[in-house]
Amino acid sequence: MFYTLKVTTVKKETSDASTISLEIPQELKKVFEYKPGQYLTLKFSIEDKEVRRSYSLCSAPTLDNVLTIGVKRVKDGLVSNYINDTIKEGDCIEVMPPDGRFFATIQPQNYKTYYLFAAGSGITPIFSILRTVLLTEKHSYVYMIYGNKNEESILFKEALDELQELYNDRFILIHTLSRPKMKWSDLWNSKTDLYRKGRVDEKSIEWFINEYPLYAQNAEYYICGPGSMISNTQQALQNIDVPNDRIYIESFGGNTTAKTIEGYDNAQLKVEIAGKIAAITVPKGKTILRTLIDHKYEPPYSCEGGVCSTCICKLKEGKVHMKNNLVLDEKEIEEGYILSCQSIPISEKLEVVYE
Amino acid sequence: MDKKSEMGKKMMHDLPVEAYTSQEWFDLEMKEIFSKTWQFAGLIEDVQEPGDYISVQAGLNNIFIVKGRDGRLRAFHNMCRHRGTQLLRAVGKGKKAITCPYHDWTYDLEGNLISLPKQKEEFPELKGELHKCGLNLHEASVDIFKGMLFVHPNKNAPSIMEFFGEVEPYLGPHIVEELVEYKEKDETPFYTKEIQANWKIIVENYIDHYHLAHLHEGTLNMYDHAKAEFGWAGPHYWFYEPLIPAYAQDVKNASPQPLIDSVSEDKIGAYVPWLFPNIGITEGESAWNTFHVTPLAPDRTLVVIRSKMMNVSEWEFTKQYTKSSMSKVWQHYGNKGKYDGDPETDPMASGDFMLEDIYACEQQQKSLQSPFFSVGAQAQRGEFAIRKFQSVVKEWIEKHQELK
Ligand SMILES: Cc1cc2nc3c(=O)[nH]c(=O)nc-3n(C[C@H](O)[C@H](O)[C@H](O)COP(=O)(O)OP(=O)(O)OC[C@H]3O[C@@H](n4cnc5c(N)ncnc54)[C@H](O)[C@@H]3O)c2cc1C
Ligand code: FES
Ligand code: FES
Ligand SMILES: [Fe+2]
Numbered sequence: 001m002f003y004t005l006k007v008t009t010v011k012k013e014t015s016d017a018s019t020i021s022l023e024i025p026q027e028l029k030k031v032f033e034y035k036p037g038q039y040l041t042l043k044f045s046i047e048d049k050e051v052r053r054s055y056s057l058c059s060a061p062t063l064d065n066v067l068t069i070g071v072k073r074v075k076d077g078l079v080s081n082y083i084n085d086t087i088k089e090g091d092c093i094e095v096m097p098p099d100g101r102f103f104a105t106i107q108p109q110n111y112k113t114y115y116l117f118a119a120g121s122g123i124t125p126i127f128s129i130l131r132t133v134l135l136t137e138k139h140s141y142v143y144m145i146y147g148n149k150n151e152e153s154i155l156f157k158e159a160l161d162e163l164q165e166l167y168n169d170r171f172i173l174i175h176t177l178s179r180p181k182m183k184w185s186d187l188w189n190s191k192t193d194l195y196r197k198g199r200v201d202e203k204s205i206e207w208f209i210n211e212y213p214l215y216a217q218n219a220e221y222y223i224c225g226p227g228s229m230i231s232n233t234q235q236a237l238q239n240i241d242v243p244n245d246r247i248y249i250e251s252f253g254g255n256t257t258a259k260t261i262e263g264y265d266n267a268q269l270k271v272e273i274a275g276k277i278a279a280i281t282v283p284k285g286k287t288i289l290r291t292l293i294d295h296k297y298e299p300p301y302s303c304e305g306g307v308c309s310t311c312i313c314k315l316k317e318g319k320v321h322m323k324n325n326l327v328l329d330e331k332e333i334e335e336g337y338i339l340s341c342q343s344i345p346i347s348e349k350l351e352v353v354y355e
Numbered sequence: 356m357d358k359k360s361e362m363g364k365k366m367m368h369d370l371p372v373e374a375y376t377s378q379e380w381f382d383l384e385m386k387e388i389f390s391k392t393w394q395f396a397g398l399i400e401d402v403q404e405p406g407d408y409i410s411v412q413a414g415l416n417n418i419f420i421v422k423g424r425d426g427r428l429r430a431f432h433n434m435c436r437h438r439g440t441q442l443l444r445a446v447g448k449g450k451k452a453i454t455c456p457y458h459d460w461t462y463d464l465e466g467n468l469i470s471l472p473k474q475k476e477e478f479p480e481l482k483g484e485l486h487k488c489g490l491n492l493h494e495a496s497v498d499i500f501k502g503m504l505f506v507h508p509n510k511n512a513p514s515i516m517e518f519f520g521e522v523e524p525y526l527g528p529h530i531v532e533e534l535v536e537y538k539e540k541d542e543t544p545f546y547t548k549e550i551q552a553n554w555k556i557i558v559e560n561y562i563d564h565y566h567l568a569h570l571h572e573g574t575l576n577m578y579d580h581a582k583a584e585f586g587w588a589g590p591h592y593w594f595y596e597p598l599i600p601a602y603a604q605d606v607k608n609a610s611p612q613p614l615i616d617s618v619s620e621d622k623i624g625a626y627v628p629w630l631f632p633n634i635g636i637t638e639g640e641s642a643w644n645t646f647h648v649t650p651l652a653p654d655r656t657l658v659v660i661r662s663k664m665m666n667v668s669e670w671e672f673t674k675q676y677t678k679s680s681m682s683k684v685w686q687h688y689g690n691k692g693k694y695d696g697d698p699e700t701d702p703m704a705s706g707d708f709m710l711e712d713i714y715a716c717e718q719q720q721k722s723l724q725s726p727f728f729s730v731g732a733q734a735q736r737g738e739f740a741i742r743k744f745q746s747v748v749k750e751w752i753e754k755h756q757e758l759k
Contacts, residue, residue, distance in 0.1 A: 110514060112514075210426070213426040217428050
């Protein structure tokens with residue numbers, strides 16, 4: 001279900017990223033309630049093709065009365081560049097209500113330690129969690145490490161500096177830069193020793209956790225960033241026995257497995273969707289989801305990146321290859337669940353059901 | 356403890372006298388108070404490195420705390436899931452796995468059962484992965500409050516800040532983590548003593564403002580009792596009093612140990628809160644102490660005091676001691692017995708306020724069994740905290756009995 005929301009402000013944050021704020025009309029306040037860490041799904045029609053993309057909310061639910069997302073350009077990316085190039089104040093955008101399993105459950109009486117790991121545009125949901133925790137949970141601590149290419153690509157730099165100053169007794173922020181522009185001697189001589197050189201990887205995380213041991217013992221770990229940053233961080237945490245049920249991960253997609261698999265040409269697909277049964281042919285290499293959309297069906301989906309599981313369906317017969325899967329666990333796959341946005345037929349006959 | 360059975364019973368203030376003498380009450384408190392609250396377990400430096408552990412008796416539960424490689428503390432009930440044998444002894448270092456001495460069942464530091472001898476032959480019913488067989492260690496909770504470790508027997512205990520949050524603003528400004536513990540040569544705590552009195556008699560003595568100027572007229576008179584402020588925050592008691600002017604003026608010289616530098620000059624004084632149910636803190640100008648009370652029997656209680664001071668060299672302590680012994684303040688205040696007598700054998704002539712308190716507590720306990728005993732009257736300000744403490748004990752027990 002999409003709603004039309006109006007853009008109230010567009011702000012260029014860095015040379016390749018902008019924040020877009022959307023107004024929530026009074027009657028939609030309930031529908032658009034969210035938890036810090038969740039995302040919106042936006043729908044556009046670009047070059048006659050309907051496309052959807054998910055963007056994490058960087059605003060904080062109890063503190064801001066607009067919905068704000070931060071969009072960073074992806075090289076040759078369709079939607080991220082479209083947004084940065086064309087969206088302006090007063091535009092209307094089609095938006096699905098907030099969703100996602102990556103969120104922090106905030107309660108004023110909590111006494112927790114939040115370890116936040118962000119890199120690049122992965123700061124967006126982390127920034128929402130950060131602000132909500134600091135302003136709502138007066139006993140909790142936040143230890144954050146944030147990776148960027150250089151000083152100029154740091155999103156929300158000023159706001160982060162401000163939070164650091166305001167909450168210096170319970171918020172630690174370390175910036176780590178992979179290709180800093182300044183000479184390091186300058187940095188060391190200046191006021192701050194909170195910059196490091198390098199990436200958010202196993203080495204820097206080991207250092208970080210040793211350097212800043214937790215005080216409040218109920219700890220949670222939130223990770224969001226591109227490509228291998230997530231798996232590296234997760235690995236580093238597992239290396240030191242952080243239990244998996246304390247680790248929360250959000251992937252923005254984009255890191256499709258390198259190996260390409262030949263799809264079956266013209267596979268015969270039987271599909272049960274919205275109580276109806278249809279039979280269609282899937283061209284070689286096309287996903288089940290895209291084929292259905294091309295045939296004017298309306299399958300549920302949002303990220304189209306193998307991340308959100310909105311497009312989930314059950315495979316009753318045949319075989320598929322999933323290009324990317326960042327949500328389904330082994331048990332779900334054993335039970336036959338697939339992400340239709342990522343599934344290419346690799347058998348002649350298939351049958352799927354959207355439950 | 357219904358109203359009817361209370362009628363006609365002899366009362367202290369809010370609690371019947373038998374609450375201080377009977378085994379029945381002792382058992383009730385063990386079950387409903389000491390096994391259902393956050394319990395003091397030590398200081399953060401007690402568990403420093405990954406693999407280090409301590410175990411503590413907290414009411415009816417024995418709980419151990421171990422640090423993981425991620426720096427986070429875990430707490431488990433110190434009890435083998437096979438036939439219950441206690442797993443770990445008091446303290447230790449460098450654990451990677453925990454093996455029960457009895458039949459060698461072995462657990463990892465997350466409490467998962469990972470191996471047991473003759474699994475296939477003897478326990479054919481334990482199939483699949485061992486840690487999914489429902490025989491992992493029972494998890495407890497551990498957290499840190501003001502440099503102290505606390506444990507709670509439940510895995511999903513209410514946050515420690517829900518319990519202590521209200522009293523926190525009334526505590527001293529001392530940064531406890533910077534201080535270092537003063538220990539005796541044999542590594543034992545600063546002070547350990549078994550007292551022949553019910554634990555509540557000792558708590559009531561600790562929170563009794565009325566006695567300060569009398570029992571301790573020659574020992575604690577460097578504090579200005581007339582200017583004391585005190586009250587309750589949640590189930591906890593808070594207390595503050597400044598130094599007397601003569602001591603305050605010369606405190607830099609007169610203080611027996613180096614002044615604690617996290618306390619600014621205008622905040623110097625004695626902060627003496629009581630955290631429910633059984634841990635007091637004494638936060639002074641040069642020492643920061645925990646005063647931990649463990650009930651052993653209806654009329655026997657263990658008191659352990661641990662003391663932390665400034666992290667400075669032995670030389671600094673010697674210099675301060677020399678300056679202090681030359682200060683005129685101590686010629687008039689702080690160490691004179693209430694009565695004349697042999698300070699070595701008579702607590703009331705010792706000039707030591709701890710001995711005075713112990714003496715008073717034990718003498719009071721002795722009278723509780725007398726048919727002629729009763730509480731004569733209550734000082735409305737100076738003893739208000741005593742009635743309040745009794746009502747908190749009573750409410751806590753009633754609340755937990757109702758939950759059943
Ligand atoms: C839950 C969720 C939350 C998200 N939140 C944000 C957010 O807050 N801010 C934000 O900027 N983006 C966010 N994204 C990513 C966003 O949805 C788009 O994937 C991204 O903007 C690229 O879309 P595009 O149409 O520009 O690129 P496409 O045209 O889809 O792709 C172009 C090329 O870029 C690669 N690519 C796609 N996505 C990425 C990526 N994320 N990183 C690197 N390479 C990529 C593709 O493999 C392809 O080769 C989020 C994604 C998800 C699933
Ligand atoms: S639409 Fe998000 S996983 Fe397929
Ligand atoms: S009681 Fe522990 S192994 Fe048997
Ligand atoms: Fe006393």
